[in-house]
Amino acid sequence: MIEHAMSEDVLARVAQRAAQVIEEVQRVYVGPREVPEMLLVTLLARGHALLEGVPGVAKTTLCKAFASTLGCSFKRIQFTPDLLPADITGTYVLSPREGTFQLREGPVFANVVLSDEINRAPAKTQSALLEAMQEQQTTIEGDTRALPSPFIVLATQNPVEQAGTYPLPEAQIDRFLVRLVLGYPTPRDEKGILRRFTEPVPTLRQILSPDEILAMQALVATVHVEEDLLDYVVRLSTFTRQHARLYLGASPRASLALVQASRARALTAGRGYVLPDDVKALAVPVLAHRLVLTPEAEMEGTQREAIVKQALEQVAFRREAR
Numbered sequence: 001m002i003e004h005a006m007s008e009d010v011l012a013r014v015a016q017r018a019a020q021v022i023e024e025v026q027r028v029y030v031g032p033r034e035v036p037e038m039l040l041v042t043l044l045a046r047g048h049a050l051l052e053g054v055p056g057v058a059k060t061t062l063c064k065a066f067a068s069t070l071g072c073s074f075k076r077i078q079f080t081p082d083l084l085p086a087d088i089t090g091t092y093v094l095s096p097r098e099g100t101f102q103l104r105e106g107p108v109f110a111n112v113v114l115s116d117e118i119n120r121a122p123a124k125t126q127s128a129l130l131e132a133m134q135e136q137q138t139t140i141e142g143d144t145r146a147l148p149s150p151f152i153v154l155a156t157q158n159p160v161e162q163a164g165t166y167p168l169p170e171a172q173i174d175r176f177l178v179r180l181v182l183g184y185p186t187p188r189d190e191k192g193i194l195r196r197f198t199e200p201v202p203t204l205r206q207i208l209s210p211d212e213i214l215a216m217q218a219l220v221a222t223v224h225v226e227e228d229l230l231d232y233v234v235r236l237s238t239f240t241r242q243h244a245r246l247y248l249g250a251s252p253r254a255s256l257a258l259v260q261a262s263r264a265r266a267l268t269a270g271r272g273y274v275l276p277d278d279v280k281a282l283a284v285p286v287l288a289h290r291l292v293l294t295p296e297a298e299m300e301g302t303q304r305e306a307i308v309k310q311a312l313e314q315v316a317f318r319r320e321a322r
Contacts, residue, residue: 076113126172
């Protein structure tokens with residue numbers, strides 16, 4: 001069990017557990033180490049992750065492998081055009097024996113919720129997750145019920161195929177702490193996939209427990225962030241708000257998300273303090289999906305990731321004299 005006090009021993013223990021989770025996931029998921037590391041950072045920062053990629057790049061495999069290491073309840077929702085909000089949250093059904101209505105909980109009542117192909121469902125159904133993602137609760141026929149802790153939504157979507165899909169509303173995209181773009185594997189990784197899956201798929205070990213995850217989440221809040229780093233985050237967000245190719249820049253919620261994710265990344269590295277490198281490593285996955293391009297920029301094919309990278313190049317971290 002991980003204690004709530006910050007010490008060198010606790011930091012080393014957290015870093016060890018984080019490394020074990022990542023290594024266990026990579027027994028099944030063949031790809032960059034940064035991807036499962038980012039999922040763990042998202043979990044510890046109490047956020048949610050959106051995974052984008054064409055079919056067949058192991059988005060669902062990655063999410064299932066990650067959930068297997070956490071020792072938490074896991075539910076998968078396959079989003080389809082005819083999916084209803086009640087299919088996610090649950091509904092009250094009549095019990096013939098007792099003559100009363102009882103709640104039949106939907107799949108959102110789990111620690112880890114995999115929302116597969118989330119852009120396949122219409123906005124009304126997508127919005128059923130909004131309250132759950134923001135407040136960790138859901139309202140069913142006027143009754144509000146708390147969701148389990150810890151709680152994380154791992155959503156996948158195909159950014160290429162548009163037939164029969166519904167773009168996520170900006171308000172919902174903003175609820176995802178990070179967006180991870182999974183591309184095709186390198187030739188070396190693809191050969192490793194072919195070799196690995198000619199044998200039975202390994203059964204992953206449980207590394208963490210819900211209590212350990214909650215303790216690690218509590219430790220994130222104790223990670224130190226210098227004033228200079230807060231200024232740096234604000235200047236990065238301000239750069240995007242003043243950019244000519246953006247209709248909407250990074251919001252204060254985006255700045256807060258970047259700080260929180262940086263704290264979680266520092267903790268998984270066994271540090272009790274945030275470095276500028278933490279902010280730089282997380283700026284693209286945390287900020288890019290929250291930006292809204294101008295119509296002209298969209299027509300010209302401007303990439304939001306490129307604008308965040310431009311901000312990192314032009315906005316330098318500096319330590320103020322105090």
